[in-house]
Amino acid sequence: MIDTKRTRATAHRGDSSKHLENTLPAIASAIDAGADLVEVDVRVTKDGQVILLHDASLLRIWGLDADAAAVDYERIRQLGAGTERIPLLSEAIELFRGSRSTLLIDMDEAGLAEAAAAVVRDGGVNVAWCGNLEGMRTVRAIDPAARIWLPWNKRIAPPKELLTELKPEYVNSEYVVLNKDIVEQIHATGAKVACWTVDDVESMRWALALGVDSITSNRLDLLQGAIAEDPDGWSSAQAPRRLAGDEVLESRKVALELAAWAVGYMRDADRGQVSTKANPGDLVTEVDVAVERHVREVIAARLPGHTVVGEEMGGTAVPGAPCWYLDPVDGTTNYVNHLPWTAFSLALAVDRKPEVAVVADPWRGEIFEAVAGWGAHLNGQPLSLASQGTLAPASLAGAVVATELAGHLPWPGMLDLLAQLGDRHSIMRIMGSATMTVVGVAAGRGAGAIIGSFSPVDHLAATLIVQEAGGVVLNAVGETDTFPEHGGVLAARPEYSSELYGLWRKAHDSARG
Structure with a gap:
């Protein structure tokens, strides 16, 4: 028996x-x-x-x-x-x-x-x-x-x-x-x-x-x-730190549905009352809050046991449990000022390992997505940076490098980086949405992007998408890292990554004295 x-x-x-x-x-x-x-x-x-x-x-x-x-x-x-x-x-x-x-x-x-x-x-x-x-x-x-x-x-x-x-x-x-x-x-x-x-x-x-x-x-x-x-x-014994197979499929499905919903809602909604958070330049609209509330409700209903950390309502990741990082409207200042350069950003990770990501651009109707190990897509079409040109090192001359301010001010080393790029006849762009700045690299838009301080709410979806598209994603010490624990992050097309990281590192070290 x-x-x-x-x-x-x-x-x-x-x-x-x-x-x-x-x-x-x-x-x-x-x-x-x-x-x-x-x-x-x-x-x-x-x-x-x-x-x-x-x-x-x-x-x-x-x-x-x-x-x-x-x-x-x-x-x-x-x-x-x-x-x-x-x-x-x-x-x-x-x-x-x-x-x-x-x-x-x-x-x-x-x-x-x-x-x-x-x-x-x-x-x-x-x-x-x-x-x-x-x-x-x-x-x-x-x-x-x-x-x-x-x-x-x-x-x-x-x-x-x-x-x-x-x-x-x-x-x-x-x-x-x-x-x-x-x-x-x-x-x-x-x-x-x-x-x-x-x-x-x-x-x-x-x-x-x-x-x-x-x-x-x-x-x-x-x-x-x-x-x-x-x-x-x-x-x-340590608990496993990953998603179940069915969970990955359902998470991707939910993320894409939310991205498609956000495209329509953000484009058509009344922005409502505008408030400030940390300072007069840190804005939030009723749309930001409404989008985040809807996302939380859907995830709670469809993916029980998952947590959410959001830009507007906060939250805390639970060790070993799936956690969604959400910025309902990245580029709120642009949104308030009717500049069509904002994004919906949503990424799922278990601890510091990203699994699923979507970024939606409501003004162009574009939805970027990625699943770890399965590649990246834009409106259903595969993204592959390797197919867009040589992987051999390329000069930054004539190339565009994007960044974003730290709130409303330059991040330490940013002005030095601007000068170094100018010496190489490379152009810096600051557009006002960190999510859009990084995710554009996955579609070959510009040579790369550098963010002075990484935040999973703002950047995690985009870094996973860039990596799955064949791009290079590095932390401040030059390690491949889509979820840096400290410092900033660089996302670049492979042919520009080495030179661009060298300039970033030099600017970073210079700022530290």
Whole structure:
């Protein structure tokens, strides 16, 4: 019997660190190694056979450039070599007959549920189910006693109505969205907590310390070793500092929707009463406040567990939690004076690692966006500074370099930089919106931009977009850094970055005496 107090080890796609995933040898190895559960993925072939395969396509693992749904099983069974072939679900079920391990069937499409459930019914082996929410509903309708793992990838516990509807044995989440409170809230409902896919021992220990009931991993041996450790050693493990995959997609979607909304609202709204903040030149309008309030409401509703730090209403980032940095109207003085050079800036980061960014220019209808590691776009078109010219060092002569004042005054070293640029026949521009000044570099507008003092509210969205477009982003000591902790920031096209950083550094050092 399985110890009900011990966290279960779930082998992801079988013992996939030792054998080809979703094959009979991988499954057999996981069973022999004592996995509590063995997770597999299912697909349905053109002729209706239920097979084990994660991807819709056969290309990545099996070398056939076709979707499994478009190929008969007779052709599919010829792929691979020896025992490492694509098996039928019915063949996998036989390995669990009389075994202490449980088969966990995963599906990413609801349409697979009925066919898989029919195979399980004929197989007569007790299994568990996870994956697509609608698929889980189908399985529950077919079998009221089915062991359901509810898919849930939000930073709050699932609603009572959903738990009542599906009666899950486990709530199954990507591990990065969990925390102690969520685990305890789920346990209080009578459900267990499972998480996926955890492949490093530090994250395994962190999840174990939370009290999760099952961990899915590609590293079964490593996971079993962590589970066997003295629990007192788990408490020092560090929490993961990133977003879940679904969270990235939803965050990008929300950010783009807010940017599109801001374009229309900022362009058409009555600016209302104008007030001052730190000094008579530091202005705020009713539009600034209205935009920030709307953004906060949407994020709270769509992305629970995320915090916001805004230009107008403040806020504090929570360590390890996603935080949005917002300037609702960057360039408010321009906005008040009817100068069409302002921006909406919104960036998401976990600690000091930016993940998602949007910048909207309401006057030109332009929306810049970036997702870390996935590039930058302008109105849906890819931005690539490498494609706009040579990457070899280029002279600043005749080039435009942008900067912004520190409030209404020059920042230390700015006038010296102006003189150095003048000596090289390069032109400095000050336009009145730091967000627009930096993000323009991503579209190849000018050689670069230098900001005397970095603020994530004003500059983080733009620096991520520039970096993802292939630009160079440096902090004051010359390190690649989209989120400097101290000092200013430089964003430049690659061919100008070296010379421009040298001038900035010289001006910076001169100002310090």
